[in-house]
Amino acid sequence: MNSNIPFEVTAAVRFLREGILQTLLIVVGVAVGVSVIVFMSALINSLQSNLMARVLSGQAQIVLSPPKQSARPMLQLGPNSVVRVVQTRVQQQTSIDQWIKLRTILSQMPEINAVSPMASGAALITRGSATRSISLLGIDPDNYYRIVNIPADMVEGTSRISGQDALIGKDLAEDIGLRTGDKLHVSNASGTNRTLTISGIFDLGNKGANLRNVIVTLNTAQGLVDLVGGVSSIDVNLNDAYAADAVADRIVSAHAVKADSWIKTNAQFFTAMNAQTISMTTIRLSVALSVALGIASVLVVSVVQRTKEIGILRAMGASQGQVLRLFLVQGGIVGLLGSIGGVLLARLMLVFWVLLARNPDGTNFFAIDITPAIYAWTAVLATAAGILAAAVPAINAARLDPVVAIRG
Amino acid sequence: MADQVLNLKDIRKAYNIDTEVETEILHGIDLNLNKGEFCALIGPSGSGKSTLLNIIGLLDRPTSGTLAIEGRDTGALNDTELTKLRGQRIGFVFQYHHLIAAFTALENVMMPMLVQRGFADAAMQQRAEYLLAQVGLTKWQNNSSQNMSGGQQQRVAIARALAVNPALVLADEPTGNLDTKSAETAFDLMREVNTTNGTTFLIVTHNMSLAKRCDRTIEVIDGAIHGAV
Ligand SMILES: Nc1ncnc2c1ncn2[C@@H]1O[C@H](COP(=O)(O)OP(=O)(O)O)[C@@H](O)[C@H]1O
Ligand SMILES: [Mg+2]
Numbered sequence: 001m002n003s004n005i006p007f008e009v010t011a012a013v014r015f016l017r018e019g020i021l022q023t024l025l026i027v028v029g030v031a032v033g034v035s036v037i038v039f040m041s042a043l044i045n046s047l048q049s050n051l052m053a054r055v056l057s058g059q060a061q062i063v064l065s066p067p068k069q070s071a072r073p074m075l076q077l078g079p080n081s082v083v084r085v086v087q088t089r090v091q092q093q094t095s096i097d098q099w100i101k102l103r104t105i106l107s108q109m110p111e112i113n114a115v116s117p118m119a120s121g122a123a124l125i126t127r128g129s130a131t132r133s134i135s136l137l138g139i140d141p142d143n144y145y146r147i148v149n150i151p152a153d154m155v156e157g158t159s160r161i162s163g164q165d166a167l168i169g170k171d172l173a174e175d176i177g178l179r180t181g182d183k184l185h186v187s188n189a190s191g192t193n194r195t196l197t198i199s200g201i202f203d204l205g206n207k208g209a210n211l212r213n214v215i216v217t218l219n220t221a222q223g224l225v226d227l228v229g230g231v232s233s234i235d236v237n238l239n240d241a242y243a244a245d246a247v248a249d250r251i252v253s254a255h256a257v258k259a260d261s262w263i264k265t266n267a268q269f270f271t272a273m274n275a276q277t278i279s280m281t282t283i284r285l286s287v288a289l290s291v292a293l294g295i296a297s298v299l300v301v302s303v304v305q306r307t308k309e310i311g312i313l314r315a316m317g318a319s320q321g322q323v324l325r326l327f328l329v330q331g332g333i334v335g336l337l338g339s340i341g342g343v344l345l346a347r348l349m350l351v352f353w354v355l356l357a358r359n360p361d362g363t364n365f366f367a368i369d370i371t372p373a374i375y376a377w378t379a380v381l382a383t384a385a386g387i388l389a390a391a392v393p394a395i396n397a398a399r400l401d402p403v404v405a406i407r408g
Numbered sequence: 409m410a411d412q413v414l415n416l417k418d419i420r421k422a423y424n425i426d427t428e429v430e431t432e433i434l435h436g437i438d439l440n441l442n443k444g445e446f447c448a449l450i451g452p453s454g455s456g457k458s459t460l461l462n463i464i465g466l467l468d469r470p471t472s473g474t475l476a477i478e479g480r481d482t483g484a485l486n487d488t489e490l491t492k493l494r495g496q497r498i499g500f501v502f503q504y505h506h507l508i509a510a511f512t513a514l515e516n517v518m519m520p521m522l523v524q525r526g527f528a529d530a531a532m533q534q535r536a537e538y539l540l541a542q543v544g545l546t547k548w549q550n551n552s553s554q555n556m557s558g559g560q561q562q563r564v565a566i567a568r569a570l571a572v573n574p575a576l577v578l579a580d581e582p583t584g585n586l587d588t589k590s591a592e593t594a595f596d597l598m599r600e601v602n603t604t605n606g607t608t609f610l611i612v613t614h615n616m617s618l619a620k621r622c623d624r625t626i627e628v629i630d631g632a633i634h635g636a637v
Contacts, residue, residue, distance in 0.1 A: 315467060318491075
């Protein structure tokens with residue numbers, strides 16, 4: 001007997017080993033349950049973070065724009081009657097008021113990690129007789145690329161732009177037959193013209209965006225969308241994407257801007273994710289419960305089987321606490337062994353998943369990872385669940401009257 | 409008093425107290441055991457011998473009366489204190505050996521020391537080896553109790569009862585389940601420990617020839633001690 005291991009642990013191991021078949025069955029049962037939980041958790045977590053990353057990589061977490069000019073009633077005749085005279089506004093681009101100052105303030109907020117002003121608007125491009133209406137995005141590359149990773153989406157040329165450079169989408173390039181190095185003629189409704197040079201072609205993974213978006217420098221865009229010196233929006237990214245709502249509210253309350261957080265603009269996406277998380281949690285809890293009940297029922301039987309031995313131990317001076325712990329430890333060991341088996345099984349399931357679940361082109365959907373943290377948590381939780389499940393049988397064992405127990 | 413290991417005064421035990429079927433099993437037992445005594449407890453089946461032994465062994469509590477072990481009154485002790493006192497001062501030998509099959513013979517002998525200390529140590533193992541040698545089972549020390557004969561198992565149980573060097577060993581029909589030769593061996597072993605160590609024994613037995621070889625015979629009939637003490 002090892003002198004560093006407490007009596008309860010030694011005895012628990014011996015008892016489990018003596019009933020090896022019973023022990024193996026329940027450990028396998030626990031392992032199957034744990035593997036389902038681990039595999040499903042890993043799958044859903046990866047799926048969700050993958051979707052999240054896709055959503056986040058293509059858009060800013062907060063978009064600031066000029067406040068809405070609301071139409072106001074001009075005359076109020078009495079408490080219940082209003083003459084609604086709506087003033088029609090000239091269709092005209094407005095800039096965010098004092099945007100340079102606002103950008104400086106935002107850049108200094110510790111929770112914000114990127115601030116990118118943008119001047120955007122509609123324009124036309126022409127090539128020969130072909131004309132296409134496009135969306136011109138005037139950006140400051142260094143800042144904008146920290147929010148939307150255009151360099152990673154380049155299929156041709158370079159994402160570095162300056163002066164009269166432009167980046168166009170893959171589909172637009174195919175549509176009107178343009179390549180890197182070609183000239184691009186851009187004009188707007190008020191008759192301003194520019195000739196730009198295509199320095200690269202991107203693929204945003206979305207045909208609409210690839211057809212419509214043309215990325216140019218802030219300066220170029222300002223001239224083409226009637227926003228000289230102004231910006232139509234400011235993109236903001238945070239250290240914690242989930243703080244977007246709160247930060248957006250704070251910005252709105254302090255500055256004359258409208259702020260849309262990605263959480264609001266992607267509400268449906270979040271609803272779907274939450275539904276998924278809830279159903280996942282339900283499944284996880286039911287599996288965990290049935291695993292715990294399995295451990296408990298095996299130990300209840302074991303206490304009955306060992307009644308006489310419990311009596312002997314008590315006669316030899318074992319305390320109620322020692323008997324209690326002897327059975328709690330058995331529950332914990334079963335939980336621990338089951339979790340180890342479960343994680344191994346989950347790994348196996350993962351190997352199959354990677355083999356089976358592939359995109360049409362043979363690449364994997366997305367990477368699933370069982371992190372060391374998941375291993376550790378699984379072991380800790382399964383052990384705790386085993387101990388908890390053992391509580392009722394262990395209390396029964398500790399409460400056995402030694403006289404009755406010895407009689408058997 | 410100082411040399412008395414056990415003092416029982418007016419011990420009563422009743423079951424189903426305050427119900428219509430209340431039955432008193434022990435009707436006021438007075439009994440003293442001196443240090444080093446080797447006593448037989450005899451009496452017909454159902455007379456209350458096991459009940460008395462369980463009370464003396466602090467496994468059960470009397471309904472009334474006082475019980476002192478080595479001069480220490482046990483009436484005021486709580487369950488934890490009773491368990492501790494039992495583990496340190498009392499050894500048990502049961503009729504059906506009652507070894508724990510998941511442990512080897514040696515580990516079974518270590519068990520009373522192990523539950524007391526919580527951890528195994530070398531001294532415990534040496535003591536258990538010494539005791540197993542005394543009962544002639546050194547060769548069997550690493551066997552599980554399942555692979556031993558009834559007589560061998562009972563010798564292991566005797567060694568186990570002596571592990572903590574108790575003041576009092578209580579044996580409930582220790583030879584009742586053994587053949588004559590094994591019964592002799594087991595009895596002789598206990599007698600030998602008694603003479604060499606001065607350990608006090610109280611042995612329930614139906615075997616009159618063995619009872620006659622004890623220092624004293626106490627007879628229980630219908631829950632009361634019969635004849636002279
Ligand atoms: N838990 C109990 N409830 C009621 N009666 C009991 C209980 N335990 C023992 N008895 C009764 O006490 C009497 C004495 O039993 P016991 O001490 O085992 O006798 P012995 O060991 O002398 O054969 C018996 O009649 C038995 O039926
Ligand atoms: Mg009896």
